Amino acid sequence: MLVALRSRRHIAPFALHRPDTLAEALALRSAPGPSAFLAGGLDLIDWLKQGNAVDRLIRLDGLPDLATVSDRPDGLRIGAMVRHAGITDSALIRGAVPDLAELWNGIANPRVRFSGTIGGNVMAGRPEYDALPALMALGAEAEVALAPSGGAEVTPIHTIVAGEGGPSTHPSKSAPTQPVMAGDRAREGAEGPPSTALSEPAPQAADANASPVLTDAGRQRIPLDHLAALTQPLVTAFVIPVRAPATLRLFADRSLRPVITVWCGLTLADQLVATLRLAVGMAYPSAVCATMPLDLPLASLGANAADIAAGITRLLPEPVSDGQASAAYRRRMTGVLTRRILVRIGSSA
Ligand SMILES: Cc1cc2nc3c(=O)[nH]c(=O)nc-3n(C[C@H](O)[C@H](O)[C@H](O)COP(=O)(O)OP(=O)(O)OC[C@H]3O[C@@H](n4cnc5c(N)ncnc54)[C@H](O)[C@@H]3O)c2cc1C
Structure with missing residues (x-):
């Protein structure tokens, strides 16, 4: 008998945003549908690999004075x-x-x-x-x-x-013990860049x-x-x-x-x-x-x-x-x- 546990999955597609202002970032975050702020991505990407999904990832590296x-x-x-x-x-x-x-x-x-x-x-x-x-x-x-x-x-x-x-x-x-998300519903078929765009x-x-x-x-x-x-x-x-x-x-x-x-x-x-x-x-x-x-x-x-x-x-x-x-x-x-x-x-x- 062969038993396999598949704990890592492909990341579902999402839209990747890079706002220049705090107001833009907050507006993206509070828009309808699940979203998350993306910092270094260590926890977040792991979370997405577990089968969770978002409509939008909002990069924080374009915002003034955060770094x-x-x-x-x-x-x-x-x-x-x-x-x-x-x-x-x-x-x-x-x-x-x-x-x-x-x-x-x-x-x-x-x-x-x-x-x-x-x-x-x-x-x-x-x-x-x-x-x-x-x-x-x-x-x-x-x-x-x-x-x-x-x-x-x-x-x-x-x-x-x-x-x-x-x-x-x-x-x-x-x-929360999971990354903070706007929602955690599973998502199918969203449009957006591939997850590899997140590694920068x-x-x-x-x-x-x-x-x-x-x-x-x-x-x-x-x-x-x-x-x-x-x-x-x-x-x-x-x-x-x-x-x-x-x-x-x-x-x-x-x-x-x-x-x-x-x-x-x-x-x-x-x-x-x-x-x-x-x-x-x-x-x-x-x-x-x-x-x-x-x-x-x-x-x-x-x-x-x-x-x-x-x-x-x-x-x-x-x-x-x-x-x-x-x-x-x-x-x-x-x-x-x-x-x-x-x-x-x-x-x-
Ligand atoms: C092998 C390994 C060893 C580790 N050892 C340690 C250790 O010894 N001590 C320790 O403390 N940690 C340790 N960590 C954890 C590591 O420090 C964290 O994973 C890392 O700090 C998360 O930062 P990030 O920028 O990648 O967050 P991300 O994955 O980008 O974000 C994490 C969560 O925070 C939210 N978020 C990020 N930034 C903001 C913001 N500015 N405002 C609002 N929400 C935000 C995101 O939406 C997400 O929900 C270890 C991790 C690994 C993989």
Whole structure:
């Protein structure tokens, strides 16, 4: 007996668009029929190969300022089309948040780092991806452009701040585990270019100091945990609030993938840790972040690691139980990895 499992299929035809303006991109996305934004295409093409179909793919590489990094008064702006490799290579990121540039050199493999974008990583909505917890730990916000019906009124989903009544919010809406699509109906017989037209890479990121002037569509800044509540958002950038004289540090422990990843972000002022953010990946349908104000010298984090780790992990909601690990194990390891990171920070200060 011969049994064959055919999991890869030909990609159904679709129309490929390359808009020049945000307004055009949003109009294409909100037109009738399933569509998707195309960044590096790693997840999206895979999704199409699984037999899913769209009427339109909307390339984002023709849009202004999506592939640049810029230094602005409100922080460091990283365009959504910046490749993983662009994060490691950016002189601005290396200067403002060197830990992020360093950690991003360990993400995936060179092929993925040169084609995958930070926006695609976040918007793929996969709990095992690293960009969302890393950006959450840095206190970043998303800059989005929305079609008029895009749902600007959103409620927080995953952010928990100590000292504001504890864990006031819980993951109530999980991010999709599939690429975000306007619809997922199977499609037959659409006209459009062959899928091979998708392999052309978008331009590499370039640092730019000029603030973008945008007149073609409104943009707004939202907390990262609001993203999942929006309808068809076009993410244009992420803004990390790093402002001198305060500095940002980022630490991660990814050693227990695929059970859990732990990301710690510190805001420092005069060698005092003002804020600790703990973002946890792979333990929830989407990354979760807890924030705790501190007023401690960096060097004392190690001595206080057990108390701080216990305090901040208490703020987190209950992790999921699945085939990889139980909720109890994940909860315990969140505390262990957080404590280890704090000890490491304290001993290297
Ligand atoms: C072998 C391998 C190893 C990997 N290892 C890691 C790892 O260690 N850590 C990790 O984090 N990731 C890892 N990845 C995942 C990889 O980083 C992602 O696949 C990649 O970042 C997705 O980006 P993309 O630009 O290709 O997204 P695309 O496939 O183009 O898009 C993904 C989804 O996001 C939507 N989208 C894209 N951009 C936007 C935007 N600006 N606004 C709104 N929606 C948008 C698309 O419509 C689609 O639904 C790995 C992948 C592979 C293949």
